[in-house]
Amino acid sequence: MEINDKIRTVSIIGSGNVATGIGSALFSAGxxxxxxxxxxxxxxxxxxxxVNAVAITNISDLKNNTDLCIIAVPDDSIASISDQIKNFxxxxxxxxxxxxxxxxxxxxxxxxxxxxxxxxISRIPKFDNIPLxxxxxxxxxxxxxxxxxxxxxxxxxxxxxxxxxxxxxTAVIVNNFSNLLYDMxxxxxxxxxxxxxxxxxxxxxxxQKVHHIKPSESQTGPAxxxxxxxxxxxxxLLENHPELKKVYILLSEHLIKKxxx
Amino acid sequence: MEINDKIRTVSIIGSGNVATGIGSALFSAGxxxxxxxxxxxxxxxxxxxxVNAVAITNISDLKNNTDLCIIAVPDDSIASISDQIKNFxxxxxxxxxxxxxxxxxxxxxxxxxxxxxxxxISRIPKFDNIPLxxxxxxxxxxxxxxxxxxxxxxxxxxxxxxxxxxxxxTAVIVNNFSNLLYDMxxxxxxxxxxxxxxxxxxxxxxxQKVHHIKPSESQTGPAxxxxxxxxxxxxxLLENHPELKKVYILLSEHLIKKxxx
Numbered sequence: 001m002e003i004n005d006k007i008r009t010v011s012i013i014g015s016g017n018v019a020t021g022i023g024s025a026l027f028s029a030g031x032x033x034x035x036x037x038x039x040x041x042x043x044x045x046x047x048x049x050x051v052n053a054v055a056i057t058n059i060s061d062l063k064n065n066t067d068l069c070i071i072a073v074p075d076d077s078i079a080s081i082s083d084q085i086k087n088f089x090x091x092x093x094x095x096x097x098x099x100x101x102x103x104x105x106x107x108x109x110x111x112x113x114x115x116x117x118x119x120x121i122s123r124i125p126k127f128d129n130i131p132l133x134x135x136x137x138x139x140x141x142x143x144x145x146x147x148x149x150x151x152x153x154x155x156x157x158x159x160x161x162x163x164x165x166x167x168x169x170t171a172v173i174v175n176n177f178s179n180l181l182y183d184m185x186x187x188x189x190x191x192x193x194x195x196x197x198x199x200x201x202x203x204x205x206x207x208q209k210v211h212h213i214k215p216s217e218s219q220t221g222p223a224x225x226x227x228x229x230x231x232x233x234x235x236x237l238l239e240n241h242p243e244l245k246k247v248y249i250l251l252s253e254h255l256i257k258k259x260x261x
Numbered sequence: 262m263e264i265n266d267k268i269r270t271v272s273i274i275g276s277g278n279v280a281t282g283i284g285s286a287l288f289s290a291g292x293x294x295x296x297x298x299x300x301x302x303x304x305x306x307x308x309x310x311x312v313n314a315v316a317i318t319n320i321s322d323l324k325n326n327t328d329l330c331i332i333a334v335p336d337d338s339i340a341s342i343s344d345q346i347k348n349f350x351x352x353x354x355x356x357x358x359x360x361x362x363x364x365x366x367x368x369x370x371x372x373x374x375x376x377x378x379x380x381x382i383s384r385i386p387k388f389d390n391i392p393l394x395x396x397x398x399x400x401x402x403x404x405x406x407x408x409x410x411x412x413x414x415x416x417x418x419x420x421x422x423x424x425x426x427x428x429x430x431t432a433v434i435v436n437n438f439s440n441l442l443y444d445m446x447x448x449x450x451x452x453x454x455x456x457x458x459x460x461x462x463x464x465x466x467x468x469q470k471v472h473h474i475k476p477s478e479s480q481t482g483p484a485x486x487x488x489x490x491x492x493x494x495x496x497x498l499l500e501n502h503p504e505l506k507k508v509y510i511l512l513s514e515h516l517i518k519k520x521x522x
Contacts, residue, residue: 017481074486075488075490075491076488076490098483098490098491098494116459116460116462116463117462117463117466118463118466118467118470118479118481120470120474120479120481122474123470123473123474123479125462125466129462130462131459131462155459155462157459163453163455165494165498166449166450166453166455166498167450167455167459167460168495169449169494169495169498169499170445170446170449170450170460171446171460171463172482172483172484172495172509173442173445173446173449173509174442174443174446174460174463174464174467175463175464175467175481175482176480176481176482176483176484176485176512176516177442177508177509177512178439178442178443178464178467178468179467179470179471179476179479179480179481180476180480180512180515180516181434181435181438181439181442182435182439182471182476183475183476183477183480184431184434185431185432185434185435186471186475186476186477187477188427188430188431188434189427189428189431192424192427194424194427194428198377198392198416198418198428199377199428199431199432199435200471200472201377201378201386201390201391201392201416202377202378202379202432202435202436203435203436203439203468203471204468204469204472205378205379205386206379206435206436206439206440206468207439207464207465207467207468207469208465208468209379209381209384209440210440210443210447210461210464211461211465212384213381213383213384214444214447215440215441215443215444215447216444216447216448218379218381218384218440219437219440219441219444220278220379220381220436220437220440221433221436221437222359222433222437223433223437224437225335227336227337229336229337229359230336230359233359233426233430234429234430234433237426237427237430238430243515243518246511247438247511247512247515248433248434248438250507250508250511251437251438251441251508254441254504254508255437255441257504
């Protein structure tokens with residue numbers, strides 16, 4: 001494969017959320033998917049069926065003269081997978097927000113192809129607007145990954161490993177931790193037989209607002225107002241939930257400090 | 262006014278976010294807005310102009326024979342306002358998530374008209390889907406408030422004071438605290454000259470997902486996986502932000518406990 005060739009054929013190691021998300025998006029964009037590898041035959045076959053690829057459960061069956069191999073497995077397995085595909089002739093990328101580019105430096109040409117989105121197989125979001133963070137072992141590789149990325153996303157960005165790690169940390173804050181807050185509210189309302197759906201318009205509006213107004217400017221609520229009376233009332237309602245109460249106290253203190261110190 | 266009459270004329274005490282939100286929605290739905298009261302002449306006039314009402318800055322100028330008076334002021338001023346409008350002949354409601362119905366029991370007919378949404382004057386959301394929590398001092402009043410509410414919202418619910426307070430507490434969790442998390446991410450990215458907009462698709466998807474999947478089922482991330490390596494990496498990135506680090510630790514511990522104990 002020449003340095004400036006387009007990436008036309010792709011294999012994927014993994015069959016989980018990210019493998020399925022990226023595989024489906026590339027397939028829809030007309031890229032040929034060659035192999036899907038998973039130790040689990042059924043998982044490999046399920047994704048292979050979706051993207052018209054050949055499922056393999058033995059990694060040595062991976063076709064070596066493919067343009068790109070995407071390693072979409074848990075972070076701690078990336079290095080070991082890379083060791084097992086040393087004869088692969090194309091570019092090798094991983095899809096992790098956390099692992100540095102260098103984890104693949106046993107390859108000739110390698111990179112990162114990290115979609116900044118939360119994916120579950122039951123709900124694969126459209127890739128169009130998903131930021132796709134690209135890094136390559138050399139300029140030619142970066143360019144090829146960028147042009148592949150642009151087939152599935154309008155938002156391809158070059159990020160170095162330390163920037164990507166930092167971005168991933170903030171993604172954990174806005175995604176994992178917000179979802180935990182939703183879950184706390186869900187648990188509390190369910191306990192009283194109340195309907196979590198009442199909160200959905202508020203959840204949506206809170207998320208949409210920051211598309212237009214800086215979060216510090218759209219902050220509202222008792223802690224922002226330093227309304228001790230309401231805060232105490234809420235803490236009394238959380239009396240039987242010491243863990244949730246701790247979270248309520250810490251976040252309220254943080255807000256009071258931010259807006260009143 | 263007869264018990265079963267429709268509410269046709271409304272005055273509003275207050276000119277802030279909630280007063281503006283409710284006033285604009287009722288006016289658009291064809292309700293006549295009579296007076297807007299604010300101590301601040303300019304604020305009273307601004308909202309009065311929007312809803313074709315008469316601005317007043319002296320509360321004794323409030324027209325007494327109006328069907329409904331909506332007290333949309335900070336929680337701690339509701340009781341004092343209610344004292345000052347004892348001659349008002351219609352229904353008196355407040356718009357607070359926290360204050361009990363009884364704070365207005367010096368009135369003959371009274372209630373609560375609480376829109377469960379975050380409003381700022383610069384961004385008044387459409388009322389159609391906003392849950393409107395109604396409570397009345399008697400069945401006739403509840404019914405009249407309900408039928409007024411249904412002119413502006415498809416989601417009018419009868420809630421007693423303790424249910425409303427509980428719901429409000431969960432609203433603080435999903436709205437105020439999620440927004441604080443967005444703000445933390447914003448601050449962290451800005452510091453590195455990185456673009457907060459990269460997180461917007463993730464923020465939107467996180468909020469949309471819980472319309473379809475229970476939050477406990479859509480939880481992902483390093484703490485859920487008990488991925489100590491990534492957690493430690495993130496904590497090292499937060500080394501210069503001890504307050505944010507505390508939040509990261511507490512929420513991660515909560516997730517680890519929830520999914521691994």
